[in-house]
Amino acid sequence: MWMTPSKSTGHAQFCNVMAPYMATTEPTALLRHYSPPAPAYDRYDAIPRELRAEPFVKWAGSKKRHLSAFDPLFPAHFEAYHEPFVGGGSAFLYLAQVGRIEKGILSDLNAELIHLYRVIRDDVEALIATLDQYQYETNFYYRIRSLDPSKMSPINRAARMLFLNRTCFNGLYRVNSSGKFNVPFGRYTNPIICNAANLRHVHRLLQGVELQRWTYETVLEVANSGDFVYLDPPSQVLASSARFTDYSPEAFTDNHMGRLREVFDILDQRGCLVMLSNPNVALNRQLFDGYDIREVTSPRAVRRDGRRRGRRVELVIRNFA
Incomplete structure (x- = not known):
């Protein structure tokens, strides 16, 4: 590579x-x-x-x-x-x-982004079930943000990425010099963390698609x-x-x-x-x-x-x- x-x-x-x-x-x-x-x-x-x-995902330059x-x-x-x-x-x-x-x-x-794509392609229902347990709350956000994605299960790692993206400030993706995600909590009114129907539609289109970092x-x-x-x-x-x-x-x-x-x-x-x-x-x-x-x-x-x-x-x- x-x-x-x-x-x-x-x-x-x-x-x-x-x-x-x-x-x-x-x-x-x-x-x-x-x-x-x-x-x-x-x-x-x-x-x-x-x-x-x-x-x-919210993404700069969409x-x-x-x-x-x-x-x-x-x-x-x-x-x-x-x-x-x-x-x-x-x-x-x-x-x-x-x-x-x-x-x-x-x-x-972006390794976390490509991992999320792969989980949506390969195991979307497990991702949806996991995200249903997530909550839009400040302390919960910072607890999830503090987790090391490399030590998480594939589904939890993907859920973390999507949750942070949907609830962080302005949907930014930014990491510090140590490679840790450091965007603060975002203030929204009832943000949609998991749009299950949309994830299933994307899952359908990703079948047979090669995803690489x-x-x-x-x-x-x-x-x-x-x-x-x-x-x-x-x-x-x-x-x-x-x-x-x-x-x-x-x-x-x-x-x-x-x-x-x-x-x-x-x-x-x-x-x-x-x-x-x-x-x-x-x-x-x-x-x-x-x-x-x-x-x-x-x-x-x-x-x-x-x-x-x-x-x-x-x-x-x-x-x-």
Whole structure:
């Protein structure tokens, strides 16, 4: 498994790690691939909400509000689906429900998140039964937070992760220098800890899906020509303002984005369909100049105090059009 290089190893070692996959010619960033749009959002929106699988965790940078805008930008046909920064899984759940995904490989560097996905796929009823015993209460929250997940049973470990995510402050995932989750208790009115129906819907869609704790470079070991790779890396903007996008152990920095451009180029040259979403910042436009770049504006979200948040502009970068 390829590991993200530390600051001390730098770009040179990264290139050595990538060498087996590198093409002998310089990337041309030409749009050699074509995928006609096949909008399916109306079909998705017609699924009754009580029957729809939706993200089961709160996750920074969720693309749930962007799905209607992303819909015509997704490829209509592809072989396997890869999502190396799966997070809350909005894109996967959408594409799976409209029948686009036959084979899926989802991965993330967050071990607790991937463990939760696996338990939902393999033993959702036991997870639901365990979560039914959890309570939204301050002392209970801090007692669960203090537990060492490595010493818990698989079901209790997954329940801990989902409980903390649903009841911590703003749904943040943040760990201290010792790797311990340290987000404080969140103040909510009757938060839903376990949406059993939704977990069962997600369980159904995860059947046959491969779930791995991998760094994003590992997609180069498994993606083949004709596959679709969706990249949704942690936002540098969010990292600088909220400190909750740590990426083992350093934040996902501008250097990481430069490395991700190299991964993007290799996948492009291999014949994969590649799509990346990230905030509309100058660096992203510069790094991916030559590819298809679109601006996507999210609908306004309502804040807890009733006021509306500002719109957020995302860039969607593709090697196909």
